[in-house]
Amino acid sequence: MTQEVRKHRVLDPKRPMAVRRQSVVNLWDFLVKGGIADTTRTPSEVIDTGRTRELHRYTKAKGVRSKGLPVLLVPPLGAQASCFDLRRGLSLAEDFVSKGRPTYLVDYGPLKGADAKVGIEHFVNDVLPPAIRRVSEDTGGKDVHLVGWCMGGLLSLGTTSIYDDLPIRSVAMVASPFDTSKIPTLAPIRAIGRLTDGRIVGTALKAAGSVPAPLVSIGFKATALPTYLKKPRTLWSRREDREFLGQIQAVDGIMNNMLAYPGRATLQVYQRMALRNELATGRVQGPTHLIDLARVTVPVMNIAGATDVLVPQAAAHHVGSLLTGSPDVRLPLAPGGHLGVLTGTKAPETTWVEIQSFLADHDRRRARPAST
Numbered sequence: 609m610t611q612e613v614r615k616h617r618v619l620d621p622k623r624p625m626a627v628r629r630q631s632v633v634n635l636w637d638f639l640v641k642g643g644i645a646d647t648t649r650t651p652s653e654v655i656d657t658g659r660t661r662e663l664h665r666y667t668k669a670k671g672v673r674s675k676g677l678p679v680l681l682v683p684p685l686g687a688q689a690s691c692f693d694l695r696r697g698l699s700l701a702e703d704f705v706s707k708g709r710p711t712y713l714v715d716y717g718p719l720k721g722a723d724a725k726v727g728i729e730h731f732v733n734d735v736l737p738p739a740i741r742r743v744s745e746d747t748g749g750k751d752v753h754l755v756g757w758c759m760g761g762l763l764s765l766g767t768t769s770i771y772d773d774l775p776i777r778s779v780a781m782v783a784s785p786f787d788t789s790k791i792p793t794l795a796p797i798r799a800i801g802r803l804t805d806g807r808i809v810g811t812a813l814k815a816a817g818s819v820p821a822p823l824v825s826i827g828f829k830a831t832a833l834p835t836y837l838k839k840p841r842t843l844w845s846r847r848e849d850r851e852f853l854g855q856i857q858a859v860d861g862i863m864n865n866m867l868a869y870p871g872r873a874t875l876q877v878y879q880r881m882a883l884r885n886e887l888a889t890g891r892v893q894g895p896t897h898l899i900d901l902a903r904v905t906v907p908v909m910n911i912a913g914a915t916d917v918l919v920p921q922a923a924a925h926h927v928g929s930l931l932t933g934s935p936d937v938r939l940p941l942a943p944g945g946h947l948g949v950l951t952g953t954k955a956p957e958t959t960w961v962e963i964q965s966f967l968a969d970h971d972r973r974r975a976r977p978a979s980t
Contacts, residue, residue, distance in 0.1 A: 647690075653667070659734065664712060672706065672707070674708050675709065676709045681701060686759075689714075690861075694951040698858070707964070727895070728872075732767050740754070740775065750775070751777035760781075765779050765908065769900055769901055770897045779909070780909045781911070782910075784910055785881070785923045855953055859951070901927070902930065906974075908938075910927050910928075911940045911959055912940070913946060938966060940959075944959070
């Protein structure tokens with residue numbers, strides 16, 4: 609900014625009033641009128657359904673030539689699938705579509721009744737495989753890139769390790785945990801589990817059947833408690849920044865509308881990941897299949913968030929030592945916390961670029977498995 613411009617802004621008597629007026633408009637829109645951000649979903653249509661499975665195909669962008677293999681977005685359990693479509697101008701789904709990549713999303717929906725009690729094996733065996741096959745069929749038999757956030761990445765990689773006949777070209781994960789001993793926030797839970805042999809929490813989870821949506825929201829917010837305690841002050845200090853307020857609104861929409869976490873899956877995560885840390889070994893025996901990450905023979909990436917408290921870099925990047933059969937393992941670090949690394953304002957220039965580059969590198973030909 610030139611000295612003349614700075615002087616003009618300082619001396620312009622109208623600017624302070626204009627700024628104050630804009631601040632009032634921003635706060636009114638944010639607090640009273642229902643928000644600032646455009647959270648209209650990127651257009652899509654449902655092309656397949658099943659138990660806890662709704663497969664969406666995003667509408668092609670007009671005037672943009674289709675290019676690249678299709679991508680299937682895989683959300684975690686307990687979170688809205690809109691995590692990939694946060695708001696217009698800051699939507700990974702929209703970004704894929706705008707670049708011409710055939711884009712799909714699997715949505716589990718709110719789990720109710722018997723569906724609220726399913727385990728992780730249901731998603732690995734009965735949700736992702738048919739979704740992947742349908743995407744491949746819809747694109748003329750092409751291989752499919754999987755992109756998963758948090759538990760969505762684990763589900764994607766677990767499915768890949770079991771079903772080597774699926775048309776999967778690569779797996780790109782964002783903030784997916786593989787070594788829970790490196791997650792400080794789980795230390796109290798592990799301590800209680802060791803003292804009680806896991807009975808107290810385990811019994812409570814069995815009795816509850818599932819974790820209600822409000823508790824899931826509280827759990828996610830607890831990982832960023834200082835941020836939430838300072839939120840009123842932050843909103844006031846940034847009241848002039850309409851873009852910032854829009855981002856806060858969109859993130860709140862995700863955090864305040866989490867979904868119930870399925871009961872059996874919750875118990876499995878507690879016992880097998882939090883307490884016994886089985887995934888850190890690369891081998892987890894399920895009810896019907898053994899997940900062995902050494903059997904994964906496609907390229908894999910796991911992007912960690914630099915300020916992620918829920919899944920720190922060490923917990924995410926531990927997967928690199930487990931993928932002995934993968935021909936290409938990438939472990940980038942990008943700005944942001946657990947959600948911010950996927951949908952933060954810096955994500956388009958960092959995380960999304962990493963994902964786009966990874967997929968483009970593996971669009972043309974299948975990478976050869978690493979030698980054993």
